Amino acid sequence: MEYIRVTNENIDEEHICCAISNNNDIQVSSKKDWLKGEFDDGLVFLKSEERGKCFIEYIPAENAWNPIIADDYMYINCLWVAGAFKGHGYSTDLLNSCIEDSKNKGKKGICILSSKKKKPFLSDSKFLKYKGFTICDESDNGIQLWHFPFITNASLPKFKECAAHPHIEEMGYVLYYTSQCPFNAKYVPIIEEVAKEKGVQFKAIHLQSKEEAQNVPTPITTYALFYNGEYLTNEQMNDKRFLKLLAK
Structure with missing residues (x-):
């Protein structure tokens, strides 16, 4: 499979989302x-040429929108291969490309989020x-937080204190x-409206900068839902899922 690097020069023309066909x-x-x-x-x-069915997104860890300390590491935001494309080595292609690029940029290793028990939108720990x-x-x-060091005795990435105890x-x-x-962009306003209609106390905090995201009380910043102070889930919710949660 051929892969395309999306940049500011071609992003307006390229398809970039795994499950949304309409640009x-x-x-x-x-x-x-x-x-x-x-x-x-x-x-x-x-990403792959197959309209975003396979892609990897990564960034120098100091610029990641996550509360981690990972000096001279590359952080993988997302590695995604759609179901129909699994089992053909595409995830390995993308990961190897990230490793090669990170080494060429002088990084000590790469790191990525996963979980003790398999969770949606996080990489599989078995993989x-x-x-x-x-x-x-x-x-x-x-x-x-998982890591793949390139050198012996590389320092271990870790969560900031604020994220270690959500x-x-x-x-x-x-x-x-x-x-x-x-x-x-679509579903947060929907569940805000549901909460309003049901008279449920709900507050959405849209993190607008890496500085904000690097200092929040959760390792996952793309979506982290709390209730009465306790962490609940990182799974994006539509109205039906949220109503089901409220019913509990």
Whole structure:
């Protein structure tokens, strides 16, 4: 399979979203606007020619929108291969490209989020282990930071203290999210409206900069939902999922 690197020069023409075919969708435009702001910080978005069915997105860890300390590492935001394309080595192609590029840029290794128990929108820990990654840190809610060092005795990436113990003081539902995930542009306003209609206390905090995202009380910043101070989930919700959650 051939791969295309998306840049500011071609992003307006390229399809970039794994599950959204319409480039005019607000979810796509939101994601593209976010990407445009990150390319100058070293973000790389490499995708297959098959309309975004396979892609990897990574950035120097100091510019990642996550509360981690990973000096001289590359951080993988997302490695995605759609179901129909799994089992053909495409994830290995993309990962190897990231490794080669990161080595050429003088990085000490790469790191990525996973979890103790498999969670949606996070890389599979079994795949990471198979590829030689090891766990270097874990938060209280089971979110893990995995790393693949290029050199012996490389320093271990770790979560900042604020993310190691996910908890907040605010009551009700509190959602931290970014525009890195395209689905948020559509579905966050929908669940805000549902909460309003049901009289449920709900607060959405849209993280607008890496500085904000690097200092939040959660390892996952694309979508992190809390209730009465406790972390609930990183799974993006539509109205039906949120109503089901409220019913509990």
